[in-house]
Amino acid sequence: MLLELLLLLVTTICLADYLYRRRQNGFFEKAGIRGPRTIPILGNGHNLIRESPKTVFDLQQRLINDFGKNIRIWVLHESGFMTADARMMEAILSSQQVITKDSLYDMLQSWLGTGLLLSTGKKWHTRRKIITPTFHFKILEQFVEVFDQQSAVMAEQLYDRADGKTVVNLFPATCLAALDIIAETAMGVKINAQRQPNFPYVQSVNIVSSITAERFMNPIQRLDGWMRVFFPRVYRKLHENIKSMHDFTDGVIEERREALQKSIADGTHQASQSNDDADVGSKRRMALLDVLLQSTVGGEPLSNEDIREEVDTFMFEGHDTTTSGISFTLYLIARHPQVQAQLFQEIREVIGDDKSRPVGMRELNELKYLECVIKESLRLYPPVPMIGRRVTQDVTLDGKLIPANTNIILLTYHALRDPDYFPEPEKFIPERFSAERKGEINPFAYTPFSAGPRNCIGQKFAMLEMKSTVSKILRHFELLPLGEEVQPQMNLILRSSTGINAGLKKRVY
Numbered sequence: 001m002l003l004e005l006l007l008l009l010v011t012t013i014c015l016a017d018y019l020y021r022r023r024q025n026g027f028f029e030k031a032g033i034r035g036p037r038t039i040p041i042l043g044n045g046h047n048l049i050r051e052s053p054k055t056v057f058d059l060q061q062r063l064i065n066d067f068g069k070n071i072r073i074w075v076l077h078e079s080g081f082m083t084a085d086a087r088m089m090e091a092i093l094s095s096q097q098v099i100t101k102d103s104l105y106d107m108l109q110s111w112l113g114t115g116l117l118l119s120t121g122k123k124w125h126t127r128r129k130i131i132t133p134t135f136h137f138k139i140l141e142q143f144v145e146v147f148d149q150q151s152a153v154m155a156e157q158l159y160d161r162a163d164g165k166t167v168v169n170l171f172p173a174t175c176l177a178a179l180d181i182i183a184e185t186a187m188g189v190k191i192n193a194q195r196q197p198n199f200p201y202v203q204s205v206n207i208v209s210s211i212t213a214e215r216f217m218n219p220i221q222r223l224d225g226w227m228r229v230f231f232p233r234v235y236r237k238l239h240e241n242i243k244s245m246h247d248f249t250d251g252v253i254e255e256r257r258e259a260l261q262k263s264i265a266d267g268t269h270q271a272s273q274s275n276d277d278a279d280v281g282s283k284r285r286m287a288l289l290d291v292l293l294q295s296t297v298g299g300e301p302l303s304n305e306d307i308r309e310e311v312d313t314f315m316f317e318g319h320d321t322t323t324s325g326i327s328f329t330l331y332l333i334a335r336h337p338q339v340q341a342q343l344f345q346e347i348r349e350v351i352g353d354d355k356s357r358p359v360g361m362r363e364l365n366e367l368k369y370l371e372c373v374i375k376e377s378l379r380l381y382p383p384v385p386m387i388g389r390r391v392t393q394d395v396t397l398d399g400k401l402i403p404a405n406t407n408i409i410l411l412t413y414h415a416l417r418d419p420d421y422f423p424e425p426e427k428f429i430p431e432r433f434s435a436e437r438k439g440e441i442n443p444f445a446y447t448p449f450s451a452g453p454r455n456c457i458g459q460k461f462a463m464l465e466m467k468s469t470v471s472k473i474l475r476h477f478e479l480l481p482l483g484e485e486v487q488p489q490m491n492l493i494l495r496s497s498t499g500i501n502a503g504l505k506k507r508v509y
């Protein structure tokens, strides 16, 4: 009896799976979207099982070679649609309908709540409207001082390894600098990560980032329930550290709210969102958090929890991504001496020869060649190499009907190396982004910061931070092509399994 029931159950599951798959596949076939052969229940799960963070880009390239830039894929019962086609990316990224993130992002929820990165629908619209002025250029202008000071600390920390022969993995040092920068600008607190890497908050951010990166690639760890059963220690460690970060952020928010209320009471309060540009951030430096404390929705201020999810989102989105961007840029500069020479010349012309002179917004804006170098580095090594969406209802994109409940993956890494848009795509050619060739770049083929309504809200912040840090390092050191080549891997963001290596030699001038 039991065996018969079991057989009946398996047959029912297989039949339901077959019928559902047939419906979804019908849409894909009609749209001319093909993909690898599937098997019952697993879909293409068996094709993915041997893949790892290191091989994922090769796998995607093979799929593009076999099926074109639009690919259908099945992971168990979930249908997926991957695209590296700039026209399709334009349709997806410009759509006001396709703004929900795919299920992989759920793993970040226990840390980030439903802050701007993860929210959708009305909540996302409201929050995006409130948070946009947070990145007002007057506020960014004050942050340039933080970028400069913290990148000076980074240079200082690297001096003892700058002997011209030691191989330095640039990622960890950059990560601590990026954490110092984002903590001071987002929360208004100095955590001194570079000088005290053991500070509990810094450790928690690093632990949670690395466990989440691991979960991202390990299907058994992805679901909370499974992780709790099969990896109880890691699960506990993850949640203890998330709690410790939340406690820290809560403490900072309470402190800043009290300070704000006190300043209102004693008449020293400065408005953050005055229409008069001169008022914005003209006195004490304002942190992103202060702007949120003064924001209202329907006349009501945001609660501490609302603010915490946004501040945590800044902390997450604003440190690993810039770390990846800065380290890969320094790596590429080290391996292209002519580019380095031209950059150094530009830096001396704009900033001068005094290494201790602080750099302001004006100088950063004048470093035009550096901007081209960073953009080209983000093209070859985009910190966010894939973007996910989920369609919750049938939707037509670039003339193709994509069925409801499909996870969409934008293959940014491959789109950025598409020879149709970037001739000689594997070559590092910063001049692609020169002012004279501006019109040649298609904004939907070049999407390291995404594009459309859900693009990166911190893009300007990130570009200024990267320019500040890279120029500071180049003022102090010549970068040398030492150490192993990078081996890009997808671990939440783009990292390298071999480190991001270079040598450093003190500059004398």
Ligand code: HEM
Pocket (backbone or CB within 6 Å): 101, 116, 117, 118, 128, 313, 314, 317, 318, 319, 321, 322, 325, 382, 383, 384, 387, 388, 447, 448, 449, 450, 453, 454, 455, 456, 457, 458, 459, 461, 462
């Ligand atoms: C090189 C550095 C950076 C890169 C390459 C980058 C890239 C991106 C990308 C590709 C997205 C879209 C993600 C998606 O749709 O799933 C995004 C969103 C976002 N980024 Fe960045 N980012 C960087 C730095 C920053 C910084 C410094 C901040 C904040 C200080 C920030 C805050 C955000 C937020 C809040 C979102 C969500 C926006 C929304 O959904 O409305 N990012 N970023």
